[in-house]
Amino acid sequence: MTMSLRDRLREVPAPEPVLRRGREAELTARQREILDELGRIFDKGFVDVTMAELAAQLNCSLRTLYGLAIGRNELVLMVVDRNLRKVGRVANRAVDDGMTALDAVKAYLSAATVAVHDITPEFADDMASIPEGSVMNAAHSEYLIAVTQALLDVAVEQGEIAAVDTAAVARTIAGLGREFARPAVLPLLSSSPKDAADAMVDVVLRGLTS
Secondary structure, X not given: OOOOHHHHHHOOOOXXXXXXXXXXXXXXXXXXXXXXXXXXXXXXXXXXXXXXXXXXXXXXXXXXXXXXXXXXHHHHHHHHHHHHHHHHHHHHHOOOOOOOHHHHHHHHHHHHHHHHOOOOHHHHHHHHHXXXXXXXXXXXXXXXXXXXXXXHHHHHHOOXXXXXXXXXXXXXXXXXXXXXXXXXXXXXXOOOHHHXXXXXXXXXXXXXXX
């Protein structure tokens, strides 16, 4: 029996969450609100911000923040990971079994690159400066690549494109958003990392069918 596109996606293991599902389910409405607000604060950069300063900006107690994480960097990882998972769920829902495999690749990556649409140079610099941030981003990037390869494999199996090294293609196009969001690259672009990545994905996919 031929597996559907969505079944192929479900076969790809997602990275381990920073905030475990059981722990997230226990969060109060105020804690969820704080995590959402932290995302907006961290966009301006975070390496010089203390937990006390965060508490002041959030109008909450230090105890409340330490009830969420042991320190600022863990809060950063929690916020970023939570956002990436939200984007990932939307990207997975963008794939429909009625699509061609290449249309699914395009829809999936277009939804996934929302994660880098509004990234700021300050945040990109700070995220690159903490080793655990690089590790987490790499895990999410590998998941994105694996999903893209799974869809490209379907395109080859169904004769939509000629046989190619799908691992190489997936690593090229699925990594564009992250590449364009790098601190050294971001200032060089004339468009957002998302728009630049989406445009290059289009170029590559058109090349596969020509």
